[in-house]
Amino acid sequence: MDEFPEINWSEVARQAIAQKLRDLQLLKKMSSKSKLTEAEAIELGRKVNKALVKRYLGTG
Known part of the structure; x- marks a missing residue:
């Protein structure tokens, strides 16, 4: 942060x-x-993550 003193870090944090x-409100x-x-939501999330890995890494 010292490297960029021109940045208003409190505003960035805010x-x-x-x-x-x-x-969080949307979730x-x-x-x-x-x-x-x-449990179903976790399993669905895992399936989505695996599908995204396949899509973006071109595997499978």
Whole structure:
């Protein structure tokens, strides 16, 4: 941070925190309507991650 004194680091942190709060609010809203169990959501996430790896690394 000392390398870039012209950057307002408190503003950067404020914006990052605000974005994280927006993300968490969206996730809460989405999950409140979900009928998936936590285990099903984790399994779905793993399948999506594997598919993305295959797509972007060109494997499989």
